[in-house]
Amino acid sequence: MAIGPGESTTVAVSFSMPAGMGGPHDFRLHLVTNDAAQSDREIVILSNWTS
Amino acid sequence: MCATQGATGHRGWWWDFFHLKWGLVALSRLISRLDNGLSVTLLASRLDQRVTYPTERSENVNVDQRRGPRAPGARVLLIATVPVAALFVLAVNAMSGESHLSDIVIDTTGTPVLQIDSDHVDFGDVPYNQMVEASFEITNAGDATLVFAEKPFIEVKDGC
Numbered sequence: 001m002a003i004g005p006g007e008s009t010t011v012a013v014s015f016s017m018p019a020g021m022g023g024p025h026d027f028r029l030h031l032v033t034n035d036a037a038q039s040d041r042e043i044v045i046l047s048n049w050t051s
Numbered sequence: 052m053c054a055t056q057g058a059t060g061h062r063g064w065w066w067d068f069f070h071l072k073w074g075l076v077a078l079s080r081l082i083s084r085l086d087n088g089l090s091v092t093l094l095a096s097r098l099d100q101r102v103t104y105p106t107e108r109s110e111n112v113n114v115d116q117r118r119g120p121r122a123p124g125a126r127v128l129l130i131a132t133v134p135v136a137a138l139f140v141l142a143v144n145a146m147s148g149e150s151h152l153s154d155i156v157i158d159t160t161g162t163p164v165l166q167i168d169s170d171h172v173d174f175g176d177v178p179y180n181q182m183v184e185a186s187f188e189i190t191n192a193g194d195a196t197l198v199f200a201e202k203p204f205i206e207v208k209d210g211c
Binding site for chain 1: 161162163164165167169170171172173174175176177178179180181182183184185186187188189190191192193194195196197198199200201202203204205206207208209210211
């Protein structure tokens with residue numbers, strides 16, 4: 001996948017948690033690109049699953 | 052009869068070789084003369100013909116003397132030949148139909164810059180089996196193509 005200069009795209013993520021796996025969760029979405037300044041960019045996704 | 056015709060009509064491969072050889076010699080001498088006049092004139096025009104070089108005998112001689120005798124009329128031939136050659140080159144370029152500008156490779160060594168509208172999302176409390184979704188707009192704010200080395204992936208940092 002490649003994005004030209006000035007272009008944009010959307011990355012969508014979805015989560016669901018079954019019973020018994022509750023509690024706080026810390027997910028990280030990794031974007032590994034050829035941007036030398038941030039070759040592995042992380043996006044923090046927090047959630048707390050309850051009954 | 053047949054033997055006589057064969058002998059006078061075609062003298063054999065050695066005869067052709069002999070004529071070919073002397074033809075090539077004459078042609079090479081002509082080219083050498085023209086080339087001598089051309090190179091001397093071009094060199095002299097660059098050096099303005101007033102530049103002198105010392106010889107082995109510590110004498111100062113001008114460029115033409117240093118290069119030896121030149122064929123008479125070579126300069127006249129050169130003056131007549133160069134514009135014609137230049138016109139020929141221009142004509143060939145015009146007929147080619149393609150501009151040489153298209154052959155120029157522009158070096159675009161820019162830098163891709165990954166830009167995200169948000170790098171943090173907190174869903175808060177979420178009931179079991181409920182689906183939550185987040186989307187992030189990724190923009191290339193640089194001046195070179197942004198390439199993903201691999202598909203975006205999720206890492207579980209904390210939790211199960």
